[in-house]
Amino acid sequence: MNTWLVAPFAEFAFMQRALLGCLAISLGSVPVGVFLMLRRMSLTGDAMAHAILPGAAVGYLVAGLNLGAMTIGGVIAGLVVALLSGAVTRMTVLREDASLAAFYLISLALGVLLISLRGSNVDLMHVLFGTVLALNDDALVLLCAIATTTLLTLAAIFRPLVLECADPRFLASVSRWSGPVHFIFLALVVLNLVAGFQALGTLMAVGIMILPAAAARFWAAGIGAMLVVATGIALLASVAGLLLSFHAGLPSGPAIILCAGGLYLLSLGFGPVGSLAARLWPRPHLSA
Template sequence: MIADLLLDPFADFAFMRRALVGCLALALGSAPVGVFLMLRRMSLTGDAMAHAILPGAAVGYLVAGLSLGAMTLGGVIAGLAVALLAGAVSRSTALREDASLAAFYLISLAAGVLIVSMRGGTVDLMHVLFGTVLALDDAALTLLCAIATLTLITLAALFRPLVLECVDPGFLRSVGGGGAVAHFVFLALAVLNLVGGFHALGTLMAVGIMILPAVAARFWARGIGGLIAVAAGIAILSGWAGLLLSFHVGLPSGPAIILVAGAAYLGSLVLGPEGGLVARLAPRPHFEN
């Protein structure tokens, strides 16, 4: 009976299988990026960039409707532009990068909602803001899988400089380790994964599948390899469980997936062996002579 509840929706309905494949691709691509964002103390930067893609996607929508190619291209251009502009502002003025990102993402969010509202109705706006993971077609799945594949290959190629930049960016600069190139390539990967998540979960939820599994993994693993593996596992389980909740209870699929990821974070916060509340409060054995 329990197996039927857990597996039958995916065995009986093609749209559920497509949604599960899309969530799997998102998990494999976004979770490792989320781990590096967390280690680089850039978690809120990911949230800002997620909102920054909205006006570009909205312009694509304005030009071509709900076109996968147009909205993807517009989102990538807008996300990269905001990331570069925020960096330029922080380097040329007294404003810090987090403040400039916050300013740009608020402007981007308002502009994107306005652009979508000018042409579409409430349904189109909800599609852009919250995604349609249950309506992924072959083209969207191909895009998500391509982004995940590109992300994993690129992270493997840049693993050493990315880790060094997390641990000691000054040392990486001093030895000419390509820190600037690795940084901008990493930002491009973050934008690509946010655009992919945008098509499935919408601009308001895309960053959730990237950041929540990563911060939850912090309570279960220490090494970067372990963090990436645990984060990807939590993201995959969140997608699977969120889709089941959506199917059986009638919840919106995108928010259900992110709420499951949020529950995993809260559970990890309490029960995680690596700095969780229970582990910190538990009595520790004293050394004896």
């Protein structure tokens, strides 16, 4: 058992780097994913994950597989798509989900086309699915910096963000924080998708953000407890996915997301709060 569970992380530096990267992503992305879920914006996160692709592709065309160039390009592209979809929603009859879906489809096609112009199939797979087992020092510093920035920013806007989840109209009526909090939160979504993109690729990055948050909903009712449980689920999925990838020779990013998906299905079936089991076999209430 020790050989199967501990030895890969104790003996191989690339596994240690992958674990540290997944820890940073879990600490930064998962709280953002919880608030995405509470604000009914989970599909927005998926759309934004695809929206960063053309920016990363431009960075790749300019500097190759350069961490800084692809990160800057991804952040710029994500913010541009977020601002454009918001502007279209406010200036036309199109709803935000429809405008965001339109821009993300355009971005996805454009990003794949740009990478295909110069890169190989290996480069395209690297961008779409990531290489968590090949994280270097620069990537780890970036992931840790983004996680730290995210946690500090969430701590600063926590109360208005929670209130906006519960009653955004009330927050807008009593405070000027409604608009700024929304855009700050969207910036955090883009930033953490870029962080996840470095390790898991654009197609997998949103998985580590949303699946643990959705699973935690079946284990906790309060926001604080949900944040803790979701982070724990993400860490467990990361460790299990890395071990599965190491021993079975599977791609690491999809293995991590599949483990997170398995924990979500387990929570959906047997979690104590609103799961299928809780609905079919409710606990008896105390009677006098």
